[in-house]
Amino acid sequence: MKIQSPETYQNEIITAVRNESDIVFVSYSALEKTEEKIKFALAKILEKHNRIDLFTPIFSCIKELISNATKANAKKILMEEGVIKNPDDSEEVVRKVRSILNEKSLLEYGIKAKQHKMSTRIYLKVYKKHLFIEVINNIPLNKRDMAKVNDRIKKSSRYDNIAEYFMDNPDPEAEGMGLGLSMVVVLLKNINITHRNFVLTTDGTTKTYAKMLIPLS
Incomplete structure (x- = not known):
């Protein structure tokens, strides 16, 4: 089921949760309206399975993953428009991506x-x-970036606190991807879900996939 209409989305979500149908959201920026729909769907799913206790950490994970995806897409757009002159200059990339991913823009x-x-x-x-x-x-990762991501996931799985992880593994040039993925790993660990239930993959040509498997029993 593809959620589109603001007037009917709650009823559509309730029906989808009852029937255990797929629920799909399509977002072009991290707008509050989309977040509210995702919150509603997640809450209804967790309520049905008596696991509303998982709501805050799981929604936080989803929000981090959406933020990462939005940043990657923004970087690509700025490169295509010529705003980012040197994509290998992490400082320039971070500064210019942040300049358009604010409430005003x-x-x-x-x-x-x-x-x-x-x-x-x-x-x-x-x-x-x-x-x-x-x-x-819609942004693939190359082998170097995938290796870096997998290394971060593995390292962060040893920590119970995200602040401790970044004190031990500072990365002043990180574009946000490392922080977001490490945050997801730590949040999952704090609700007793192994980092093996969180996987990031890419087809190498058109897309990157972040997947989480959450036990409800």
Whole structure:
């Protein structure tokens, strides 16, 4: 089910949760309206399975993954527009991505993202007492970036606190991807979900997939 209409989304979500149908959100920027729909869907799923205690950490994970995807898409758009002159200059990338991902510029960025067909898709699916969450963006990762991401996930799985992780593993040039993924790993660990239930993959050509598997029993 693809959620589109603001007037009917709650009824559509309730029906989808009852039938255990796929729920899909398509976002072009991290707008509050999209977040509210995701919150509503997640809450209804967790209520059905008597696991509302998982709401805050799981929504925080989803929000981090959407933020990462939005940043990656924004970087690509700024490169295509020539705003980012040197994509290997992390300081320039961080500064210019942040300049458009603020409250004032989000709506304008969302229009640009739609024009460039740079969406973020969020899937929620319940199957055999597990909640499967997938966040997909239109930017592939190369082998070097994938190795870096997997290293961060593995390292952060040893920590119970995100602040401790970054004190031991500072990365002043990080574009946000490292922080977001490490945050997800630590949040999952704090609700007794192994980092093996969180996987980031890429097809190497058009997309990157962030997947979480949440036990509901």
